[in-house]
Amino acid sequence: MDNEQSPTATWQAKHRELYERATRHPFILSIRDGTVDFSSFKRWLGQDYIFVGEFVPFVFSVLLKSWKESEIKSDMEIIFGGAAALSDELSWFKNEASKWGVDLCGITPFTANTEYCRFLQSFTTLDINYTVAATAFWAIETVYQESFSFCIEGDHKTPTELLGTCQRWGNSDFGQYCKSLQQIADRCIKKATADVVREAEEVFVSVLKHEIEFWNMSSSE
Numbered sequence: 001m002d003n004e005q006s007p008t009a010t011w012q013a014k015h016r017e018l019y020e021r022a023t024r025h026p027f028i029l030s031i032r033d034g035t036v037d038f039s040s041f042k043r044w045l046g047q048d049y050i051f052v053g054e055f056v057p058f059v060f061s062v063l064l065k066s067w068k069e070s071e072i073k074s075d076m077e078i079i080f081g082g083a084a085a086l087s088d089e090l091s092w093f094k095n096e097a098s099k100w101g102v103d104l105c106g107i108t109p110f111t112a113n114t115e116y117c118r119f120l121q122s123f124t125t126l127d128i129n130y131t132v133a134a135t136a137f138w139a140i141e142t143v144y145q146e147s148f149s150f151c152i153e154g155d156h157k158t159p160t161e162l163l164g165t166c167q168r169w170g171n172s173d174f175g176q177y178c179k180s181l182q183q184i185a186d187r188c189i190k191k192a193t194a195d196v197v198r199e200a201e202e203v204f205v206s207v208l209k210h211e212i213e214f215w216n217m218s219s220s221e
């Protein structure tokens with residue numbers, strides 16, 4: 001996509017270092033080169049299940065904002081597609097956890113997770129506008145897409161046991177969905193006031209920082 005036409009692509013380039021730290025984190029690189037510690041993976045799995053539980057109301061709040069604020073009908077359909085997939089995602093987590101012997105009931109969120117969830121909750125209020133929320137939504141999904149797709153492309157040594165997880169977010173349909181979210185965010189940002197554009201960029205940077213902390217939390221002892 002042409003940077004001139006895509007504010008989000010401009011931000012990806014402008015914040016390249018942070019973006020790489022979020023999408024090429026040592027935890028992801030360890031999955032890709034096969035050296036991942038399975039206890040880290042299990043920690044990530046339990047923590048992400050908690051995160052997705054909080055992500056559900058976040059996504060529905062974006063859906064509600066799109067219904068109220070977007071004049072483009074297809075926005076709501078795309079966002080609703082993402083929202084509807086979360087039911088299946090929660091089942092996937094339960095199934096995966098039982099395969100790995102992770103007890104989802106006994107999990108306490110770590111600080112990085114609690115802070116990320118609090119960040120998500122801050123978007124559900126009515127004073128956060130659609131442009132800013134759509135930017136956050138795009139960024140959150142895209143970090144996972146770019147991270148996990150890297151584990152299944154090229155000359156990877158991703159352990160067989162983790163291929164399903166990587167495919168869940170790394171598959172090309174999910175990639176296409178992220179591109180649709182990017183188009184929504186770009187269209188909104190181009191029409192937004194300077195204040196809103198600044199706020200959306202700040203939110204993009206915050207998402208990257210939260211994602212890095214989330215990976216750090218998963219991979220540390």
Ligand SMILES: Cc1ncc(CO)c(N)n1
Pocket residue numbers: 048051052055140141143144211214
């Ligand atoms: C921490 C985190 N970021 C993004 C996603 C993508 O939905 C997820 N499941 N968890």
